[in-house]
Amino acid sequence: xxxxxxxxxxxxxxxxxxxxxxxxxxxxxxxxxxxxxxxxxxxxxxxxxxxxxxxxxxxxxxxxxxxxxxxxxxxxxxxxxxxxxxxxxxxxxxxxxxxxxxxxxxxxxxx
Amino acid sequence: xxxxxxxxxxxxxxxxxxxxxxxxxxxxxxxxxxxxxxxxxxxxxxxxxxxxxxxxxxxxxxxxxxxxxxxxxxxxxxxxxxxxxxxxxxxxxxxxxxxxxxxxxxxxxxxx
Numbered sequence: 001x002x003x004x005x006x007x008x009x010x011x012x013x014x015x016x017x018x019x020x021x022x023x024x025x026x027x028x029x030x031x032x033x034x035x036x037x038x039x040x041x042x043x044x045x046x047x048x049x050x051x052x053x054x055x056x057x058x059x060x061x062x063x064x065x066x067x068x069x070x071x072x073x074x075x076x077x078x079x080x081x082x083x084x085x086x087x088x089x090x091x092x093x094x095x096x097x098x099x100x101x102x103x104x105x106x107x108x109x110x111x
Numbered sequence: 112x113x114x115x116x117x118x119x120x121x122x123x124x125x126x127x128x129x130x131x132x133x134x135x136x137x138x139x140x141x142x143x144x145x146x147x148x149x150x151x152x153x154x155x156x157x158x159x160x161x162x163x164x165x166x167x168x169x170x171x172x173x174x175x176x177x178x179x180x181x182x183x184x185x186x187x188x189x190x191x192x193x194x195x196x197x198x199x200x201x202x203x204x205x206x207x208x209x210x211x212x213x214x215x216x217x218x219x220x221x222x223x
Contacts, residue, residue: 032209043201043214044154051209089153091212098169099144099203099212101154 008087010106019077021105023090028071030092034099035064035075038087047075047088077107085109114138115215117202123221130189132218134202136182142205143185144169144212145177147198154201160185192222 013019025033031052036044050057050064050073057064063076073090090102114137124130134143145157146169156169158177166177174196176188189196199219203212 034211036214043203043216046211046213049211091154093208096167098156098159099205100156100170101146103153 008104008106010108012108012110013080014110015080015082017080019075019080019084019107021075021077021088021107023073023075023102023105025071025073025090025092025102027092027094027100028068030094032093033064033066033073034091034093035062035073036089036091036101037084038089038104040086044089080107080109082109082111115202115204115213117200117215117218119218120216121219123223124192126193126222127191130192130220130222132187132200132202132220134185134187134204134215136185136204138204138213139182140204140206140213141182142207142212143179144203144205145175145185145187146201146203147171147196148201148217149198157187157200189220192220194222196220197222 034049035047037047038044048059048062048064050066055066061078065074087104087106089104091099093099116135118133144159146154148154155171157175160166160179178186199217201217202215205212
């Protein structure tokens with residue numbers, strides 16, 4: 001499969017606990033943000049998105065929070081499960097068509 | 112993977128040879144992207160396309176060219192492969208600027 005071993009910040013959580021993964025973005029003009037999950041050997045998988053006119057959006061077990069004042073994005077995962085273990089990336093899109101990714105965080109779920 | 116096929120999935124090539132990677136989609140999405148993924152760098156945008164024959168450079172476009180002669184195909188060419196281009200390459204597609212991008216399975220390219 002296609003995966004790359006990355007020297008990434010790692011968040012280790014106990015199964016059943018909530019996880020919070022943070023991301024600082026760079027472009028104050030960015031108006032659209034996405035969180036992706038990447039499992040070993042696979043391409044990034046869409047989790048949830050948020051537009052800049054919102055500060056919170058909820059999905060199934062996931063919540064994204066956007067703080068434009070400090071250019072900060074977070075992903076909250078409720079009741080973390082072993083299947084949530086993966087690398088998580090935030091991505092931002094500015095005034096062009098470019099989708100720019102952050103460097104990622106590895107989430108490890110302890111049984 | 113949202114109707115995206117990358118080919119080949121694995122390739123080993125020699126320094127100085129040309130290489131072309133293909134991304135094929137069956138979703139009729141307007142936007143297509145090529146990324147590379149390396150340890151310590153996450154995903155970096157190489158080139159993208161916003162329509163047939165409409166392409167532009169991303170963050171790391173040096174040494175790469177692209178072509179999009181029809182909606183479903185986006186080709187990435189390394190004119191003369193170098194060892195620094197050893198990487199995993201991902202293609203992505205999206206319907207619009209403010210919509211999610213869907214990714215292919217990736218191509219592992221090794222330049223020896």
